[in-house]
Amino acid sequence: MDIISQFMENYKKKISFYETAGHVAEDMLRDALHSSGIRAIVTSRAKSPVRLKNKVAQRNEKREQPYRSMTEIYSDIADLSGVRVSLYFPGDRAKADQVINNLFTISETKKFPGQSRQPSYNKRFSGYWATHYRASMKEELLEKKQKKYASVRLEIQVASVLMHAWSEVEHDLVYKPMQGTLSDEELAILDELNGLVLAGEIALERLQSAGNARLQSKNAAFGSQYDLAAYLYDYLSTRYKRFDIEPKMGNVEQLLRLMNRLKLDSARELDPILKATRLVDDRRTIAQQLTDQIICGNEKRYALYLELRAASEKGDASSQKPDKRRMEAVEYFLRPWISLEAVLMKLTSRNNPRARGTFNLNSIKRLKLLKKDSLEKLQTLRAFRNGLVHGIDNPSPASLIKMGEAVREILSELNETQANQENQAFMASRTATSSSSPIT
Numbered sequence: 041m042d043i044i045s046q047f048m049e050n051y052k053k054k055i056s057f058y059e060t061a062g063h064v065a066e067d068m069l070r071d072a073l074h075s076s077g078i079r080a081i082v083t084s085r086a087k088s089p090v091r092l093k094n095k096v097a098q099r100n101e102k103r104e105q106p107y108r109s110m111t112e113i114y115s116d117i118a119d120l121s122g123v124r125v126s127l128y129f130p131g132d133r134a135k136a137d138q139v140i141n142n143l144f145t146i147s148e149t150k151k152f153p154g155q156s157r158q159p160s161y162n163k164r165f166s167g168y169w170a171t172h173y174r175a176s177m178k179e180e181l182l183e184k185k186q187k188k189y190a191s192v193r194l195e196i197q198v199a200s201v202l203m204h205a206w207s208e209v210e211h212d213l214v215y216k217p218m219q220g221t222l223s224d225e226e227l228a229i230l231d232e233l234n235g236l237v238l239a240g241e242i243a244l245e246r247l248q249s250a251g252n253a254r255l256q257s258k259n260a261a262f263g264s265q266y267d268l269a270a271y272l273y274d275y276l277s278t279r280y281k282r283f284d285i286e287p288k289m290g291n292v293e294q295l296l297r298l299m300n301r302l303k304l305d306s307a308r309e310l311d312p313i314l315k316a317t318r319l320v321d322d323r324r325t326i327a328q329q330l331t332d333q334i335i336c337g338n339e340k341r342y343a344l345y346l347e348l349r350a351a352s353e354k355g356d357a358s359s360q361k362p363d364k365r366r367m368e369a370v371e372y373f374l375r376p377w378i379s380l381e382a383v384l385m386k387l388t389s390r391n392n393p394r395a396r397g398t399f400n401l402n403s404i405k406r407l408k409l410l411k412k413d414s415l416e417k418l419q420t421l422r423a424f425r426n427g428l429v430h431g432i433d434n435p436s437p438a439s440l441i442k443m444g445e446a447v448r449e450i451l452s453e454l455n456e457t458q459a460n461q462e463n464q465a466f467m468a469s470r471t472a473t474s475s476s477s478p479i480t
Contacts, residue, residue: 044100047110048093051120058086061192062121065144065177069123069196072139075293077269079128080136081201087120118174119195129248130200130241133171135273138288140196144175147193163227165234168207169241170199200244206237261306265293271307272326275314290325297348298331302341328430337382342374342429349431369437370428373444377425380451387458409457414450421446 062084070082087095096113100106107113114120125136140146150172172195179190199207210230213222222230248270255262255271262268269292276287299305304313317333319326335341388403401422405415424443427433435443 043107043110043113044093044096047096047107047113048089050110051087051092052089055086055089057189058121058192059084061177061189062086062123062194064182064186064189065121065123065194065196068143068177068181069125069140072143073125073136075265075291076135076139076289077265077267077272077292078132078135078139079266080132081126081128082123083126084121084123087117087122092117092120118193121192122195122197124204125196125198126201126204127198128201129244130169130203131245131248133198135289136198137171140173140175140198142288143178143181144173144194144196145178146173146175148174163231163234165231165238167234168199168210169203169238170197170207172197200241202237202240202244206233210234256307262296262299265296268292268296268299271310272314276319276326287319288325290327291352292327294348294352295327295331298334298341298345301344301348302334304334322426323432324426324430328426332426332429337378337385339375339378342378346429353431363437366437366440369440369444373425373428373440373447376444376447376451377421380447380454383451383454409454410450411453414453417446418450421450 066082066084070080073080073082096107096117099116107116125140127133127136152168152170152172153166175194175196176192177190177194179187182190197204213226213230252270252274254260255267255274262271269289272289272292296305299310304310313330313333317329319329324332331345335345384404387407387409401415401419404410404418410418421443424433424435424439428435428440
């Protein structure tokens with residue numbers, strides 16, 4: 041048996057493995073796009089044995105040296121598992137790109153149009169518009185039983201729903217003809233259809249823009265995470281232009297659940313929160329930064345957010361019994377931290393009545409309430425808090441206890457500084473009063 045036949049026999053035995061890998065990637069990507077407010081149809085497949093055999097044979101013919109082992113063939117074929125993302129709106133390509141880069145390890149990105157071969161017909165339209173990624177799943181994002189699929193190389197294809205439909209027809213008829221080469225008339229019709237698809241994409245982009253304009257009504261409630269995401273993207277693009285790359289939107293669906301529970305689900309309610317949020321490029325997504333603005337210094341809102349986050353998490357972690365020691369350590373850190381937030385918010389707003397929401401480290405520095413080393417420690421503690429609250433990090437109980445002690449030290453220093461300042465202000469007022477009293 042030649043090496044290609046051996047490879048095909050081996051692949052047929054493993055095809056269910058590649059199918060499952062595709063399904064895992066498909067589910068991950070569908071959930072991430074959905075929670076980010078990006079409308080799309082996500083599907084997956086393992087490479088068809090018939091098509092794979094033809095592809096391997098064609099590649100083997102073009103190689104300077106024929107395949108010598110199955111390992112060489114497996115290394116050469118990067119799309120045994122494939123995921124297809126069909127976007128409702130072509131304008132969401134950049135947003136989808138951000139989600140894919142966050143979720144997968146990308147080894148190569150190809151953007152089309154770009155002719156890989158000279159067409160036999162003089163085409164008038166540009167052809168296939170899409171982005172293809174060579175990717176693999178990040179092991180740390182997989183459940184224990186799924187980690188074996190991290191080694192699988194995936195091809196992720198992203199294009200509009202219309203473009204994917206046209207490309208399927210064109211690909212099967214032009215590049216894989218079953219009944220002879222197409223005539224110029226057939227190729228002209230395919231080219232004409234491509235023009236209609238491109239015009240359809242322009243219409244879809246206009247439809248998306250019209251929908252975004254409708255959402256600017258301040259009294260209208262956000263009906264879904266898609267509406268909220270569209271509003272946030274529009275806000276960022278028109279008022280916040282200092283992001284060098286597409287901002288990480290994050291779990292907008294979870295943010296909307298929190299807003300719904302707190303009756304903050306309209307543009308009128310959201311705008312003051314947006315204006316008060318100093319959106320920064322850090323490990324937190326936009327949704328997480330807005331969540332922090334909403335829950336800051338409020339124990340009940342913290343509890344609600346953590347409850348919503350726990351309910352949305354899936355997999356082995358959610359099925360395990362809670363670790364009592366860890367829960368106690370989390371509370372040991374969070375309880376004084378929330379109190380610290382409340383105190384700092386109060387002090388900041390007292391000195392700047394227009395300030396709202398989460399405290400600003402620069403404002404705290406100007407107030408001279410903490411020593412320099414305490415300010416640096418506060419910055420470290422805040423990063424620690426962000427990682428814990430949003431599930432970015434999973435600190436040990438010992439770390440939580442240690443950081444909880446550090447928060448208590450800052451609270452103590454802050455209270456002492458406040459008391460001294462109030463005492464100084466009181467003494468100054470008494471001195472002013474006594475010096476202004478008339479002599480009798």
